[in-house]
Amino acid sequence: MPANQLVDFHKWLQSCIRQYCLAAPWDTNKNPHDIENCFSTAELLLREPGRHIVVAAPGKTITIFDMQIKEESTITLVSPDESNPKNGKISYFSLLGSRLLGCKTGDIVEIQLFGRKEFFQITHIKS
Secondary structure (H helix, E strand, C coil), X not given: CCHHHHHHHHHHHHHHHXXXXXHCCCCCCCXXXXXXXXXXXXXXXXXXXXXXXXXXXXXXXXXXXXXXXXXXXXXXXXXXXXXXXXXXXXXCCCHHHHHXXXXXXCCEEEEEECCEEEEEEEEEEEC
């Protein structure tokens, strides 16, 4: 395989792995305390539908700006069994989804991925 095709393949593979790690229905690296915290946050947000400030919660559609690849995406936070990343449905237990819970428009979310810090800014939350 020529060197330029190998570089393109590695970029494609990195992109696929990055997307999978951000959107997988369950973040398998979570410890029991983090899982309990995620459940508690989701439960609390679902109980308070009449909030004056719109925050990222299960069922909300959120537009985020990926500050590394300079790309905007729209996702909906859902439970792990409803997760379908190809259709923009991301589990609130995924690496990205769990960090978005409770955030509001303008917030910047930081995620550790492959030993690097990745940043996403919330640009819009549809109420």
